[in-house]
Amino acid sequence: MEKTRETLKIVVVGHVDHGKSTLIGRLLYDTNSLPEGTVERVKRISKEKGKTFEYAYLLDAFEEEQRQGITIDITQLQFHTEKRDYVIIDAPGHKEFLKNMISGAASAEAALLLVDANEGVKEQSRRHGYILSLLGIQKVYVIVNKMDLVDYSMTRFNQIRNEMNEFLNNLGVYPLKYIPTSAFLGENIARSSKKMPWYDEEPILKAIDLFEKDKEISDKPLRFPIQDVYKFDDRRIIVGRIESGQLKIGDEILISPSNKTTRVKGIEYWSEKDKTDKVSAGMSVGITVEDEFFNNRGELISHKKDTPLTGMFFRANLFWLGKKDLVKNKKYKLKLTTQEVECEILSINKVIDASTLETFEDASAVKINDVAEVTIKTKEMISFDEYKNNQNTGRFVIVDRFDVSGGGIIVAADNKELSNVIQLEDYLKNFTKCFNMDISWKGKYGLRVIADVAANGTEKPVTKNDISQRQNIPDVHLEEILFRFVNAGLIKYIDGPQKGYILGKDSENIIIADIMQVFDENLSIINENSIESNIRGKVEDCLLVNVWKKINESINTMLDSITLKDLVQEYNNSNDRQLIC
Amino acid sequence: MDHLDKLEAQSIYILREAYKHFGKLGMLWSIGKDSTVMLWLAKKAFFGHCPFPFIHIDTTYKIPEMIKFRDKIAEEFNLDLIVHTNEAALKEGMGPQEGRLVCCKALKTEGLAQVIKEHKFEGLILGIRRDEEGSRSKERVFSERNVDSKWDYTNQPPELWDQFKTDFKKGNHIRVHPILHWNEIDIWNYIKRENIPVVDLYFAKDGKRYRSLGCAPCTNPIKSNASNIDEIIEELKNTKQSERAGRAQDQEDAHAMQKLRKEGYM
Numbered sequence: 052m053e054k055t056r057e058t059l060k061i062v063v064v065g066h067v068d069h070g071k072s073t074l075i076g077r078l079l080y081d082t083n084s085l086p087e088g089t090v091e092r093v094k095r096i097s098k099e100k101g102k103t104f105e106y107a108y109l110l111d112a113f114e115e116e117q118r119q120g121i122t123i124d125i126t127q128l129q130f131h132t133e134k135r136d137y138v139i140i141d142a143p144g145h146k147e148f149l150k151n152m153i154s155g156a157a158s159a160e161a162a163l164l165l166v167d168a169n170e171g172v173k174e175q176s177r178r179h180g181y182i183l184s185l186l187g188i189q190k191v192y193v194i195v196n197k198m199d200l201v202d203y204s205m206t207r208f209n210q211i212r213n214e215m216n217e218f219l220n221n222l223g224v225y226p227l228k229y230i231p232t233s234a235f236l237g238e239n240i241a242r243s244s245k246k247m248p249w250y251d252e253e254p255i256l257k258a259i260d261l262f263e264k265d266k267e268i269s270d271k272p273l274r275f276p277i278q279d280v281y282k283f284d285d286r287r288i289i290v291g292r293i294e295s296g297q298l299k300i301g302d303e304i305l306i307s308p309s310n311k312t313t314r315v316k317g318i319e320y321w322s323e324k325d326k327t328d329k330v331s332a333g334m335s336v337g338i339t340v341e342d343e344f345f346n347n348r349g350e351l352i353s354h355k356k357d358t359p360l361t362g363m364f365f366r367a368n369l370f371w372l373g374k375k376d377l378v379k380n381k382k383y384k385l386k387l388t389t390q391e392v393e394c395e396i397l398s399i400n401k402v403i404d405a406s407t408l409e410t411f412e413d414a415s416a417v418k419i420n421d422v423a424e425v426t427i428k429t430k431e432m433i434s435f436d437e438y439k440n441n442q443n444t445g446r447f448v449i450v451d452r453f454d455v456s457g458g459g460i461i462v463a464a465d466n467k468e469l470s471n472v473i474q475l476e477d478y479l480k481n482f483t484k485c486f487n488m489d490i491s492w493k494g495k496y497g498l499r500v501i502a503d504v505a506a507n508g509t510e511k512p513v514t515k516n517d518i519s520q521r522q523n524i525p526d527v528h529l530e531e532i533l534f535r536f537v538n539a540g541l542i543k544y545i546d547g548p549q550k551g552y553i554l555g556k557d558s559e560n561i562i563i564a565d566i567m568q569v570f571d572e573n574l575s576i577i578n579e580n581s582i583e584s585n586i587r588g589k590v591e592d593c594l595l596v597n598v599w600k601k602i603n604e605s606i607n608t609m610l611d612s613i614t615l616k617d618l619v620q621e622y623n624n625s626n627d628r629q630l631i632c
Numbered sequence: 633m634d635h636l637d638k639l640e641a642q643s644i645y646i647l648r649e650a651y652k653h654f655g656k657l658g659m660l661w662s663i664g665k666d667s668t669v670m671l672w673l674a675k676k677a678f679f680g681h682c683p684f685p686f687i688h689i690d691t692t693y694k695i696p697e698m699i700k701f702r703d704k705i706a707e708e709f710n711l712d713l714i715v716h717t718n719e720a721a722l723k724e725g726m727g728p729q730e731g732r733l734v735c736c737k738a739l740k741t742e743g744l745a746q747v748i749k750e751h752k753f754e755g756l757i758l759g760i761r762r763d764e765e766g767s768r769s770k771e772r773v774f775s776e777r778n779v780d781s782k783w784d785y786t787n788q789p790p791e792l793w794d795q796f797k798t799d800f801k802k803g804n805h806i807r808v809h810p811i812l813h814w815n816e817i818d819i820w821n822y823i824k825r826e827n828i829p830v831v832d833l834y835f836a837k838d839g840k841r842y843r844s845l846g847c848a849p850c851t852n853p854i855k856s857n858a859s860n861i862d863e864i865i866e867e868l869k870n871t872k873q874s875e876r877a878g879r880a881q882d883q884e885d886a887h888a889m890q891k892l893r894k895e896g897y898m
């Protein structure tokens with residue numbers, strides 16, 4: 052029956068004029084898939100305009116496209132075989148329209164990469180191949196087209212096959228088939244070609260049926276980005292699309308990055324037949340939850356046992372389509388699932404010319420049509436996954452002013468930058484050197500924990516989860532640290548609907564020495580001179596330099612005069628720094 | 633999820649994106665099957681509410697049954713309905729006798745542009761589909777129009793991973809196309825599954841039915857005996873006729889639709 056049929060999206064890519072539109076047009080023609088009179092009409096129009104008939108005109112609907120004999124924008128059309136339904140996307144091959152090619156390729160599951168047998172492998176053959184690999188499209192057939200122009204030569208076919216294979220394998224793309232065709236003459240399109248007896252595999256029409264469809268992603272961890280929150284009546288409905296996994300009524304859920312937990316109370320519906328107690332990947336749903344927090348678009352719902360990454364720094368591979376170069380120290384907008392956040396490029400680690408694979412390590416900008424490896428910093432915490440673990444939550448686009456100008460996939464959260472933990476560690480290392488202190492890991496963690504509670508616990512208590520996520524401290528340690536602080540009266544636990552930790556006394560009444568004492572740290576100053584040299588330079592922009600200056604001023608009373616409040620004030624005065632450093 | 637579930641989920645996602653991003657949003661309702669399906673999808677997306685107005689551009693040349701159906705559904709669904717007519721053009725005698733494309737442009741394109749200006753719409757939801765005709769097959773889901781409703785179709789922005797065009801110059805507007813990815817048979821299968829009301833003109837009487845609805849002078853019924861949805865679906869599976877074959881304006885020129893739509897036609 053119609054309903055259980057599967058649909059596969061295939062994009063047709065390759066260098067300009069290598070025959071992509073012709074191939075699709077011919078496929079439609081040979082399988083009798085065109086509405087009555089279409090070919091006659093196109094033939095008539097071609098004649099009126101004094102042009103010879105092209106199958107490509109069946110797709111290149113714009114007058115400008117037909118006039119120039121070139122595809123400008125993608126066409127998506129539906130087509131079916133006995134086995135299944137297809138959406139075929141005809142991509143333009145001209146370099147200028149790479150943005151359109153990517154718009155088409157981004158949603159495809161499989162690809163036909165065309166190479167003109169006569170012209171051979173060209174710039175966009177390679178660049179498109181690179182884009183396929185970046186997008187993670189693994190189901191690729193390379194089509195060696197216009198075989199009629201090379202006398203259906205097997206040698207020429209093998210030559211191109213080897214060249215393309217070497218290039219693509221380098222990128223981790225392993226084409227499943229190489230098919231020689233003449234799109235214009237219909238050789239190996241819908242029927243096997245008699246002109247190429249040396250090729251004994253399927254023609255295109257049969258070959259596409261052999262692409263295996265991806266499995267549904269409902270068995271992956273739950274990812275449910277909040278799209279909006281509706282309050283049309285007495286229900287507060289959180290809506291969005293389940294990007295992966297499943298969700299049931301009664302499930303305990305975590306909302307990131309704000310780190311709130313609650314339970315699913317109901318799954319809402321309008322039409323009675325849509326009533327259900329379980330929803331899964333791909334569905335656009337609405338849920339109500341037990342605790343009525345203030346929820347925002349962009350937050351990501353998951354199960355506690357398998358949470359997304361949260362942070363402000365990540366490394367990504369991206370392609371750039373903007374007319375203006377992508378540069379550092381400029382504000383862009385990043386859109387990832389339903390999250391929209393200001394971002395900047397922290398570093399351009401490598402720029403790659405996608406057609407030659409030439410790399411540039413010290414580029415200061417990424418130019419149009421180039422791909423690059425970059426480190427991105429977002430202004431606020433966002434939640435995401437690495438692309439290899441979850442495609443839907445591991446990719447993003449970058450908006451420059453009004454336009455989507457690039458897109459990328461997340462390679463890894465940047466641990467070095469994440470939460471500035473390392474910078475703090477650095478600072479503490481210097482600190483200990485200066486004062487010859489041997490602060491244990493507990494002392495270091497302790498300082499971080501109490502500063503976190505002080506900075507974030509003024510409005511409402513912070514949960515253990517909040518702290519562990521922000522400070523990246525293992526649960527077992529965190530438990531002990533909190534236990535010690537609570538025992539010492541520096542931190543208090545609050546029960547009730549908003550449970551969590553707050554400071555036990557005002558932060559101005561907590562001095563650093565108190566904190567250290569909780570962990571039995573013994574502080575003694577031995578070498579004043581090394582203070583300057585150790586802190587300068589390495590942590591020049593470290594906020595604690597200011598605190599340190601105070602230390603220097605009243606070195607003798609230091610341990611009793613610096614309070615937690617000072618620390619937190621530094622944190623609050625800084626505009627977008629995370630905790631302490 | 634079956635095929636229709638997937639189409640539906642994607643459409644709902646698009647509708648919700650539009651609602652989130654545009655303060656001034658409206659849905660164009662042509663009374664035909666596609667925009668009535670869209671109305672249904674909106675009900676689902678917003679849990680029975682329709683949080684924006686519905687707009688009908690009335691050329692006064694519509695088939696009378698369409699207007700009757702419009703008013704009935706508007707009441708049943710409690711729609712906030714804006715009906716707009718380009719009165720000025722009509723006063724000057726505009727009609728199909730002036731030329732079909734001229735008439736379409738004046739009564740539909742310009743009528744629509746007037747509503748957009750008057751209500752300062754930033755987002756306008758339309759029920760077009762890629763499989764209808766060439767220029768629509770190249771559309772984006774969120775498609776920008778400038779202050780004069782013009783479409784810069786040779787320079788469309790990238791659209792990937794469902795990250796749609798939501799940043800644009802003030803005064804421009806975005807055409808939102810939630811059912812762009814559906815085809816004609818999908819529409820009928822969905823109407824059947826959801827039991828969505830449609831105007832009777834689609835069902836054959838005396839060997840004829842309308843396959844696509846428009847203005848009376850420019851819309852011709854097709855030969856058909858399909859008098860219920862099942863028969864329509866069966867007919868469509870076997871036909872080689874294009875859906876808009878009965879729409880005269882499409883046939884006026886090789887690139888008629890592209891030319892109309894470039895100026896802001898639906």
Ligand SMILES: Nc1nc2c(ncn2[C@@H]2O[C@H](COP(=O)(O)OP(=O)(O)OP(=O)(O)O)[C@@H](O)[C@H]2O)c(=O)[nH]1
Nearest residue numbers: 067068069070071072073121122144197233234235
């Ligand atoms: N001889 C020969 N010509 C072909 C073949 N396939 C396509 N062509 C011709 O090559 C020209 C370009 O074909 P298109 O289908 O427009 O190429 P394309 O890859 O879609 O080009 P863009 O979309 O602009 O990148 C047309 O004139 C076709 O008739 C073939 O197999 N043999």
Ligand SMILES: [Mg+2]
Nearest residue numbers: 071072121122
């Ligand atoms: Mg083409």
